Amino acid sequence: MAASPFMSNERINLSNAGVLLLDSHAEGLELLVQMFAGFGMHTPHRCTTAAEAQGVVRDRELNLVVVDTAITDMDGYEFVKWLRLSGGAPNRYAPVILLAGHTKASQVARGRDCGANLVVRKPVPPLVMMQRIIWASKESRSFVEAPNYCGPDRRFRAMGPPVGTKGRRHDDLSVEIGEAKTPNLDQDDIDAMFKPKKAAG
């Protein structure tokens, strides 16, 4: 058996968390409901259509949203996009885990671009779901609101603006590097930045 990635005394309390589970497939939804019940959740908001889920988003406070990509009345990607743009605070900022059955690479990018925090390919056994819940709870990325995107910051590595663009953020820098205007730092200066020492006197 694979070693558990969790510490033996690590705890989770989902009993009163507001969790929305959206899956149009009856058995798929039942599997999710049972999994979360096993995790200790009392009453998840279970929905089989996006319309139903939109009602829950408007009426309840949510801590986590779990959505299947294959929803009958609006696909899962569109639902997440709606949530991020029109869901209203605080639910529009809730962590979203998107579950995908048949997945093509283009659909993974769609998952990232619709504003989901995580995209998980099926099958999703309890261990995998638990890891994703923990990851989502430790999510520290900033939130971005732009005309074409609303969701967690997709630039989770400091790589600057997308290639071929100037960038739209006030702190985006040009890719062109100019001449240095001050002398280089020596190693002591650099060390001091990482290990500051108390000033004497």
Add this chain to the structure above:
Amino acid sequence: MTEARVFKIENRLTKAISLPGGKTIAEALRGADERIASVRDDCLASLLAKSARLQQLVELGKREADQTAAAGIYTTANEVFGIASAFEMAELAEAAYGLCDLVDDTRTRGAVNWPAIGVHIDAIRFLGSQVGAEDSATRRTIVAGLRAVQARFAGDA
């Protein structure tokens, strides 16, 4: 160009799951396994109905070249994949996934290959009826045959 707004948000999930009480993660995982096992029979029983639906849809598609039949087959095959993969029915899951691939390719190209879809559905019906059966060699042979069909279909593109 409109500037993007970037800001920090409060992660309300962190707060909720850190409240006193709850379960250890080991207990939670055990609980989830038990709850999922309790619905296994119902989920597997639904595979027969889904197989029958696939058969109806492919007959409709062959007869009337109906695009909605192709969409229905994709959705149902995706559901079969979800159940089969959740309960570790590897060959059935692979057959259902292959059918999704086939229908997806078909949509992209605009020319439905009904015979290839029909072969996959026949295989899914057989594999779906093999719940609990020991004969994995036959199942593996069937899946190998489906891979050959997919390769042939990809070669025709």
